[in-house]
Amino acid sequence: MLTWTSRYALVVALVAIVLAGALGTLVAGVWRPSVQTSQTSTPRLSTPTNTSTPQHPAGVSTSSSRPPARTSSPPPATQPVVQGFARTFRSYEELVNVVKESLSSSRFSLAADTLTTLGFVTPIVTVTPTATVPSPKTVAIPLILSSKQSVEGVAAEYGVGRAPAFSKTNVQVAGVDEADIVKTDGKYIYVARGNEVVVVKAYPPSSLGVECRIKFNGSVRGLFIAGNRLVVIVMPLPIMPLAIAETTAGEVTVIKTVTITRTVTAPGTTTTTATTPPSTTTVRIPLPVTPWGPPSYNTTVYVYDVSSVGSPKLVLNVSVSGQYVTSRMIGDCVYVIASMPIKLVKDYVPLPTINGAPVSPSRIAFLGPDVRYTFTTVLAINVRDLKYLDNVFMVGSSAWVYVSTSNMYILSPRWAEFRDVFTEVVKALLPKLPGDVSARVEGVLNSSAPWSIKVRRAADIVADWFNRLSREERLKVLREYTKTVNDVIRGLSLDETVIYRFSLRGLNVTAEAKGAVPGMVLDQFSMDEYGGYFRVATTSRNYVVEGSGWVRAKRFNNVYILDMNLTVVGRLEGLAPGERVYAARYLGDLMYLVTYRSIDPLFGIDLSNPREPKVIGFLKIPGYSEYLHPYGDKYLIGVGYSGGSGFRGCVKVSLFDISDPSNITEVSKVVLKDYHCSPLFRDHKAFLINPEKGYIAFPVACGRAVDGVAVVEDGDGFLRLKGVVPLPGGVRELYIGDYMYAVSHVAIKVVSDKDLGEVAQISLTTR
Template sequence: MRSIILIVLISVVAGAVLSGCIQPDTGVDIKDKTGGNVSELTISQFESTQGLKKFSSVKEIKEFLKVSSASSGYDQYGGWGGINFGGFMQKGMMEVTGAMDSVMPTAMPAATTSAMQTGAGESGAVDYSTTNIQVEGVDEADFVKNDGKHIYVLAQNKLVIVDAFPAAEAETLSTTIIDGRPRDIFVNGDRLIVFTEEDSQVMIFPEYEYMPMSRYTQKTNALVYDISDRKKPVQVSNFSINGNYFQSRMIGDYVYFIVKDSVYYSSGVVDVPVIKRGSVKIMSPDIYYFDNPEQNYVFHTIASVNIKSEKINAKSFMMGYSDNLYVSENNIYITYRRNLPMLYYEAQREERFYKVVVPNLPIGVQDKIIAIKGSDLTSSEKWEKISSILEDTYNNMTENEKQDYAMNVQKAVEEYETKLAQERDITVIQKININKGDIEYRAKGEVPGSLLNQFSMDESGEHFRVATTSQIWTGRESKQYNNVFVMDNELAIAGKLENIAPDERIYSTRFIGNRLYMVTFKRVDPLFVIDLSDPKEPKVLGELKIPGFSDYLHPYDENHIIGVGKETADNQWGGTSIKGVKLSLFDVSDVNNPKQLDKYEIGTSGTDSEALRDHKAFLFDRKKNLLVIPVREVTEKPRYDNRGYYVQKVWQGAYVFNLTPQDGFKLRGKVSHLDDYEEQMYYWGSPGAVRRSMYMDDVLYTVSAQKIKMNDLNNLSAIKSIDLPYDRNMYYQYSWR
C-alpha cells in the first residue's frame, strides 16, 4: 500500500514540475512581471507590496491588466483572466487622458441650498430612537429613517414620507417614485439622499474595430432631495458611478459611499470609474493600485458628497474583491481575502518538489537532479531525465527503504502544505483617511484568517483591532482556530493572541473599550472576555461555556452584554441540533468569571430573526428598559398542504421586552402586521414581515413592506397604522421592501 502511495505521490509532484516548467501561451512575456519565465517563479515573488502607486493614464491601466491577465494563467480576452470577475459588462467606454482628469471642464456647478434647515420641527417627539449603529457619530444607511417627527421609508421603488408624530394623527405626506432599485437612505435635516442601482445597455467600439459591441452595465446613483416641504420632495442632484453599491456612512454633513466595479478588460477595452451628474461627466477619479498580483481586481470608488452643498469628491483603488467594511469618524477600512493568481500555485508545486521531495532522496541523486534543474535543457527534456532517475532510485530501494521514504516525504509534504496554507489564509486591510470630504490613502496591513463582519473590527486611538478565524485546509486534514490582532497606526501588527478555541469559529464579536467579547461555537457557546488594555499583549480574562451561540452582541452597560442567537441541544445522532432564537443577558462585571444572568428562547427549530444578520433590526434603549426584535416564529411542525407543498406555518411580528439586570427578559407583548385570518394562514415570505422598529416618546412604530403600525409602548395597544404601497408582482425585483 505504501508503495502505491509513493508512486502516486511521485507522479503528482512530477506533473507539478512539468506543468510548472511550461509557460502558457498568452502572447505576453511573463518576464514583464516576474523578471523570468514561469519555471523561474518563486513563491516570494507573489508576496504583497506595501507601496501605493497611481495610474497616469488608461493606457497604463491596460498594460498592467494585460500583464496581470497573462500572469493569472487564464484567457485575458473575455474569460476570467483575473479581470472580468462576476461577468459585469462595459459601462460606457470613456477614454481618459493625462493623469486621470480630476474634474472635467464641463462639470456643473454645485447647487446651492435654497432653504434653511428646519429638522423635524417643534412638534416632533422629545425622545426618539435612531438607527442602531456600530460607531458613535458614524451613521449607517438603511431603508427606513426617522427624525422624531417623520418616518422616511423605501417601499419597493417608492420613497414614502409619513408624518408619524403624534401617532393618532399620522398620515402619508408624499410618495415619490425612485428610478432603479432603491437600496438605502440618509436623512440630514431638510436633505435626504437615496442610493439606487440600475442596469442599462450601451454600444461601444473596441479599439480599431468597425462594429460596436453590446455591453450590459450597472451603476450606482446617489439622489439628493430637498425635503424642506415633505409633501413635495424635490430632487436637486443625481450623481452616478459605474458599479455596484457596497456600503455608505454619514459623518456630519458628509456622506461617504463605496461603489465596487469588477475590472473588465477585453479586446483592448477597459472600463474606468466615471462620475456623472445627470448625464454629464464631471469626474474621472484618480486610480491607485498595488503592484502585487490578485486573481481578481475590483475598482473600489470611494466618493464623498456634502449633502448640503452637493460638492462631490472621489478616488478609486484597484484591489481584491472586498467583503467587509469598518468606518470610524476618521478612517475607512476595507478588507478582502488575498486571492493569488494561478501561477502562484504552479510555482508552489515546483518549489514543493525541490524543497521537500528532493531533500529526502540520497545525496548522489539530489546532486543529479539539481544539476539537471540548472541545465539549459527544455522543460520536457529536464523532466524526462528527472523521472528516469526517480524510477531507478525507487526500484533499487529495499521494501524498508521504500516505506521510510514514503513516510518521510508524506510528513514533509504535509508540514510544507500546512505552512503554505497558513500563508495563503490572509486578510488584507486597506486604511483610507476621511476628513470633511477629503479622501487620502494611509496604510495597508495583513492578518492571518478571515473576518466575520464589521463587528470583527474596531479602531481605538492609534490602534486597530481585529478578530479572525483561521481555517487551514491541507490534503489530509483541516484546522480551525481564532485570533485577535492589535495593529498600530500604520497597520503593522503590534500584539496578537492566537489559537483561541481550536476547532471552533467566531459567531459574533463586540469591541467595547479595552475589552473584546467573542463568541465561538461548535457544540457549546464559549463567551470569551479578552483584555486589550496592553496592545502588545492581548489576553483572555475569562470564559463562559453554555449551549447555543450568539450571532449578535450588544452592550447593555459596561458590565452587561446582550446576545441574540440560537439555542442548541445534543441530538440522538451525537451531533448538535439548532433550536429557536435565544436572547441572553451576560454579566461581565467579574471579567474572570462571566455569567449568564438570564435567557429567553423563542420558538423551535426554524425560528429566525433578521437581527441575527442585520444589527439595524435590533432596537434597544436602556432608559426605557426596552428591547425589540423582529421574529419569524415556527408554530407547527412541517407538513404537506392540500396542494402537496411541504410547508411550515410560522407567526411573524415583533417581540417587545422589558430588560433589566435585576429581572432579565420580561415579555411586554407581541406586535403583528397580520390580521387574524392571515395569522392562521401565514407562511414564509409575506410582505407583512416586520423588519424594523423604532420609538417616538411612548409610541412604538414597527415597519414591514405593507404598513407602518403604531402601538402604545406601555401596553402595546394599537393606535393607528399607515398602509405602504407595495405590489406583489414586483417581488422578484424589489423583494418585500
C-alpha cells in the same frame, strides 16, 4: 511503470504538494507589503451646476439636476506616478499590463476575465425620479435649527409640549451613521421599499399618513437623513449586453429588435402588439467588445431638499460605475463605496465612470500587487454645499468595510495561490533530492516555459527517479517527504485577509497603509479601531497532509492587533479549534467573542496591552449568539439561537453579566419558542434598544406564530418577554416619544410602548 506503492508514495511526496496548493494553501506571513504613508493623487472636486432645481409637481418627471458629464484628459507621459504609498499610471497601457500580470499569476480560470459588455462603453443613463404628492399637502418643520431657533419652538410647530425623543439607526461606531432602509427624524418616517421611498408622517400617531412617494429606476439600497437633506442610494437596473458582432477596424454591427406589447384587461378591449422591424446600424467603437457577457452595474446617489416634505426637491445626483457595497455618514459628509470588477478583454480593460465619463488612469490609485483587482470608488459628498469628490482605487474585492470617525478600512479576502505553496514546499524538498535530480528540477522550474508545463516536467523527473528506487527506499522516502511536506504546510493558512486603510478628511479619502492577516473576517463587528490600533478577529483554516495522503483542513480562531501602518504587533491565535467566529463586540480594552460548534463559547479577551492580548474569561452555554450589544456598564445582550440536538433551536435572548470579565455569567434568558429566525441575524440595524425605558426589540419570523416584532424588557437584570407585535414581514422598528413603530415593506403599525396596544396602522402599498 510505477507500482501501487510507488504511486502511493509519489502522491504523498510530490503530488500532495500540488493537491495542497490546488486546494488553496497560502503562506501565512510570506507576503507582507512594505508600508509607507503619503497622499494619493488629488481627486477632482466638483460642484453641481444647478442647485435650484424646481420642485417636482405631482406625478410629473422633471429634468435631472445632475452636473454635466465630466471628461478626463490623458496624463502626459512624463507625469510622476509614484506618490508615497499609492501610485498612479502613466498610461492606459501600463494599467492593462498590471491587470495582465495579476491574471497570469492566478490559479483561477481566466475564462471569467474574458467577458465584458457594451455597458462598459455606453454612457450610464440616470433616470430622474418622480415625486408623487397626495393631497392635501402639509408643510414640514425646518429640520435644522438656526442659531435663533429653540427646541421649544420646534416642539410648538410639532403641536406638542416638547420635542419627543426618537431612536436613531443602530450603528457600530458612535458618530458614524450607516445607511438603512428605514429612517426617522422624529416626525416623519422614510421607508425604502423596492424602487421607491415612501415618506410617512408619523408623529403624533393620530396624523399617521403617507406624505409623498419618490420613485426611482432601480432598487433603493439605503437612506440617510441629515437635517433637511434626504440622501437616497439607488442601484439602477443593470445594463445588459447587446447582441453585437465584431467587425474590422473597431466597427461593430448592432442589431436591435424591439417588441412592445400592451394588454388592456377592461371589457371590450383588445391586445395590441407593435413590433419594430430589425434594424442594422454600423457604429464606430474604439475599444473591442465581446458578443456576450455579464451585466454592468452602477450606483447613483440622490440628494433631496426636504424642507417641504410634501414636495421634495432634487438638488444633486451622482452616478458611479460598480455595485453598491456600503456607505457611511460623518458630520455632513456621506461616503458611498461602489466596486467594479476589473475585466480583461484582449488588451482592453473597461474603466470606471463618474456620471458616464471614464476616469483617467492617472487618477486611479494603485495600492500594490494583488491576485484579483476591482475598481473601488469612494464617492464623498457634502450634503450641505453639495460638493463631492470621486476617489478611485485599484484594490482587491471590497468584502468588508469598517469606518471610524477618521479612517476607513476595506478588507479583501485572498485565497491560496498554487505558486506560493509550491514554491515553499519545493524550497524544503529540493535539498533532499539527489544532486542531479535536484539540479534538473530546478532548471525546469527556472525555465521560460508556461507554469503548468514546468510543473508537469518537474513531476516527470521526480517520478522517473522515484520509479527506479526499491520498495524499501520508496517507503523511506515516503516517510521522510511526508514529514517535510506536513511540516511546511502545517505553518500555512488556506486564506488570508488583505487590509487597506484610508484616512478621511472631509471629502478627501487618502490611501495610507496596506497589510494582511491570516484567515477570514465574519462581518464589520469583527473589526474595531481603538487607541491608535486596528483590531480584527478571523477564522483561519490550515491544511495538514496525513500519512495516508489525505489533506484535511483544521479551523482556528484568531485575534490580531495592528498599528496604523497595518503591521501586526500582537496576536492571539488558535482559539476554539474546529469552530468559527459567530459574533464579536469590542468595548474599549475588552473584546467579547462568540465561537460555535455545538455550544456557545463566549470569550472575554483583554486587549489593554496591544502586544499581548489574552483570554481572561470564558463561558460555555447551549446555543450561540449571532449579535452582541452592550447594555449599560454591566451587561452584554446576546441574541441568537437556543441550540439543541443537531439543530440551531429557537430564537434566544441572553443577558450576560460582564462586570467581572474574568467571570462572565448568563444571568437571564428568554427563549422565543415560536420563532426560529430573525432579520437581525443578517443585519444589525434591525435591533432597537430604548435604555431609558428598559426594553429591546427586533423582528422575528420562521415560526408557528405570525411574524412580528419581539419586545423584551429588563426588570433589574431579569429579562421578560413583553410581547410580540404581529406584523408579517417585519424588518425594522423604531420609537418616537411613547410609541413604538413596527415597519414592514407593506405596512407600519404603531403601538404604545406601555402595553403594546395598537394605536394606528397604515398600508404603504395603497395609492
